[in-house]
Amino acid sequence: MTIPTTTTTRPTDPPGAAASTGDGRTDRTPPSPVRVWLRLYRHHLRLLRGAAIAWITGLTVVSVGVVATYEDRYATPEELALFAEMEGIPAFEAMLGRFVQLTTVEGATLSRWGMFSILAAVWGMLAGARLLRRAEERGHLELLRAGVVGPRGLTLSAIAALFTTHLCFAVAVGVSHTAAGMDTATSWALGGAAALLTATFALGGALASQLVASYRRAVGLVGSVMGVLLGLRLLAAASVTPEWVWWTTPFGWVGYLHPSDEAWATVFAAFSVLVLLLLLVVVALSQRDLTAGWLGGATDEPSRSPRPVRGHTDLATRLTAAGARTWGAIIGIVTLAFGLLSRDFSEAVADLPTMVEMGNQLGWYDIDTPEGIVAFTFALVALLLAVFAAGQAAAIREEEASWRIEHLLVRPLGRVRWLVTRIATAAIAVVLLALLGAAMVSIGSAVVGSPIAVVDALVAAVNIIPVAWLSLGIGIAVLGLAPRLTAPLTYGLVLAAYLLDFVGGLLELPEWALELSPFRQLAAVPAQSIEPLPLLVMIGVGVVAAAIGTTVFRRRDLQEA
């Protein structure tokens, strides 16, 4: 059937949709760039808010915990003197950063920031890359960039939002540490420096986001730089290297906040110059094509023809492997480093009875022996593995949230089969990562001739698998019951359980509360022998949780992000 017409324009949009195209046909006067900029700033701040609150709270609570428990832990001069003996021991400083003036609460707290600063840097890096690359990768920036604010203005609004969270961080640390009884000036110096370090790495993430075209690669780039900077700190700690080597890395600068060093001005000057420099470079580089990067565009074609994807199991393997590679690198480096240090470390600790006693309180048994150090290492790897497993639950949810899952679920592949395949792949990845840890710790200890049997390392790895499976199972339960909370709730539970075990011991919480943490239930293998019962309970709870999650997932509507 045809209708004779002379000119026919076909409607492609219902009326009303045209108003939002912003192509100038509408009568409204364009909003002033300043107002738009402020709205962009608020938009970015909203995106950052949740994660920022979590990181600021976590870091502040842990550090304030050190301040609040200092007096109780070192009540007598003898205890204090023994604790102070840790100062300047290369094996500690290599792992933990500069240890100075442990006889004061300020010194003891600042010395911990050698560790905490790594976490702050990770937060900064992730937030920077997330805001400036992932949003773009997902196409969220396209609309924003079409407005009256150019790419530099947009980038500046994102950086301003990042800086706002860092400012909140500085204030949170300053106020809380002063309140907990630390010297006011030192509290604020710590807050300021921690915030500047975070800002440095946020700008690092932002810079990498201008250079490479994917979030994953941006994080990989900054992560590598971070690894080098931590390596420099490790080098600085060695007794043979001169003192100035500490100054080659921002992680070393944080170590010079001790009042006795009188180096505050230098530390702040160094950070300010670095932050300003990075800021200028990021803004300069942000004038570029959308979705492209200076080191290669988003449209890059793979050089060789890629391997075909043979089905959904193959897909699950690839997606899991992509995440497992990063974690494999982290776990491999950590376990190798501790393996290499196991002998020096345990020998250094053997001279420090307080340290041994403190370790026993925290559940790190016999850290004056190489076995104790390996057990301590795997306590750390247990957290990493549990976080990896939570990340897998989040990644599975992401398939649903993005609706990519729709392609698969409209084919003759049941939801249960799809989900069980993903769970099984993640569970296997957990086992492989644990075994990798065992292998690397064995290699490290073998190199320095420390007496760790391969079997002991293997048992230590097996010991931590159930807690990661439990994390995965809980994640799947959340995926079924409250899909939109999968990532925050699962990560949150893992961190809460770990903090309960770690800080709870320092805060002297009642024993039953501490026992709630699965991490508390792990025997310090190989210093202690493995305890099967708690492990079986964890596996049981994990399987039941995963089964509930799967059943509910089968019966509910798919939900977008």
Add this chain to the structure above:
Amino acid sequence: MSTTPVVRFTETTKRFGELTALDRLTLDVHEGEIVGLLGPNGAGKTTTLRTLLGLMQPTSGHARIMGVDAWREPVEAHRHLAYIPGDVTVWPELTGGQILDLLGATSGGYDEAYREELTERFNFDPRKKGRSYSKGNRQKVAIIAALMTRAPFLAMDEPTSGLDPLMEATFQDCLREAKARGQTILLSSHILSEVEAVCDRVAVLRQGVLVEHGTLADLRHLHATTVEATYSGQPPRLDDVAGVEDVVIANGSIRLQVQGSTDPLLKALATAEVHTLSMREPTLEELFHAYYDESTELPAGAGA
């Protein structure tokens, strides 16, 4: 009809909290037919297809594909169909070729020669990574993945959104070929002319309710064309011209609707000094407006 219809909606209802996205839809699609599901944005087209495919559970009633309820037995129901989603997202790390491999493998086989042919006809580059594909290219991935399976039943949610006119024409050719091979198609659209070009029957949804249903000939009254003209001097006489209604004349411009042939109207306009003349098909919104003006009652049995 004695044979099982390919698709049967029976009183299918889907609510999201207070909102009724789909209200007691009853509709059959028979073998070899192309049926268009027409409606403005938010009418419930996507909800209809997702409910049919078992991606969502109907609040009440049910939807069956070849007699199988896709919510209860998704694997069985999905064995003989392919689907083009409305909002196609792809795996950013996989290339277009890998995505086609994956979707082909999970479909339980496909016609490899036809895949090559489609890739060529749609001018699709399968070597690039998913993250670099534009909306049109993502759409092409889904179209090729669905068509290459040669599945007996094809469900499509606004399949041409994001395609340029040339590709749209190619796509319509593919649909006609599929029909010639006996494949059954249910496709949603908010563009009247697209549905008109390929569909045997049309079902019109508005706010989740099936308001019209029939062959294109049945729905002829939907085809009012809006005409706008400017003139000087005396206004043309349009009172007795066949098919013309809703005439608005003001300050040397005319706006009116015409049904059926435009020939009498053009002759009438020629009597005046007309400077510009434009004609366009009404938007769906305008159609629904017109529809509700002339009939307040739904035609009895239109949904059968």
